[in-house]
Amino acid sequence: MAPRVLVFYGSYRSDRMGIRLAYYVMAGLTARGGEAEVIDAKAVGLPILDRMYKEYPRGAAPVALEALAMKVRAADAFIFVTGEYNWGMQPGLKNLTDHFLEEWFWRPAAIASYSAGRLAGARANLVWHGTLSEMGMVVISSTITVGPIADTLTADGKPIGEAGRFLDQAFPRFIDDLFWWAEAAKLQRARKAPPY
Numbered sequence: 495m496a497p498r499v500l501v502f503y504g505s506y507r508s509d510r511m512g513i514r515l516a517y518y519v520m521a522g523l524t525a526r527g528g529e530a531e532v533i534d535a536k537a538v539g540l541p542i543l544d545r546m547y548k549e550y551p552r553g554a555a556p557v558a559l560e561a562l563a564m565k566v567r568a569a570d571a572f573i574f575v576t577g578e579y580n581w582g583m584q585p586g587l588k589n590l591t592d593h594f595l596e597e598w599f600w601r602p603a604a605i606a607s608y609s610a611g612r613l614a615g616a617r618a619n620l621v622w623h624g625t626l627s628e629m630g631m632v633v634i635s636s637t638i639t640v641g642p643i644a645d646t647l648t649a650d651g652k653p654i655g656e657a658g659r660f661l662d663q664a665f666p667r668f669i670d671d672l673f674w675w676a677e678a679a680k681l682q683r684a685r686k687a688p689p690y
């Protein structure tokens with residue numbers, strides 16, 4: 495069965511650029527046999543964290559939170575498309591992820607970072623690695639770094655020129671690595687119920 499992958503993206507800016515990478519990842523995942531959905535934090539529109547999902551009594555969580563919890567639980571793997579603000583994370587994406595904890599457990603996650611410059615969000619990429627790990631995901635070593643994003647992808651996520659070619663070359667290994675871990679984690683969850 496095709497691995498179900500959620501692609502998270504978290505910029506709230508009117509002129510946001512990272513959505514290009516989310517589109518690219520989504521198209522590439524589908525082309526390699528995955529079942530993919532972009533979770534756009536701005537569209538989901540969760541408020542700044544008050545209660546985590548698990549802190550609501552069963553059935554009492556806000557509709558958007560409940561719907562997202564179900565999607566996270568049903569997913570086999572996650573990709574976090576992460577931009578960089580002042581060497582750190584984008585707050586919209588961090589806010590969304592902080593609403594959950596156990597829902598993330600026992601699944602692999604991959605990071606695809608980007609920025610306006612040549613460092614391609616590398617510093618945010620590094621910080622996300624530790625955070626996703628703390629949230630109970632297995633963060634795979636393969637990663638994608640895209641920068642400058644405006645020179646690499648068109649507005650609808652199509653690769654441009656040499657930078658786009660490099661991205662196309664790196665992408666299959668990135669996804670195949672994620673799919674391998676998604677299958678391994680799924681088999682193990684089926685073989686032995688997670689301890690908590």
Ligand SMILES: Cc1cc2nc3c(=O)[nH]c(=O)nc-3n(C[C@H](O)[C@H](O)[C@H](O)COP(=O)(O)O)c2cc1C
Pocket residue numbers: 505506507509510511512513577578579580581582608609610611613614615643
């Ligand atoms: C508040 C802010 C801080 C930024 N800080 C960094 C930074 O530390 N490093 C970097 O490479 N680019 C930085 N940039 C430029 C972003 O990489 C660029 O604007 C990118 O398109 C942001 O992602 P988004 O368009 O999806 O919101 C910053 C941009 C903003 C708006």
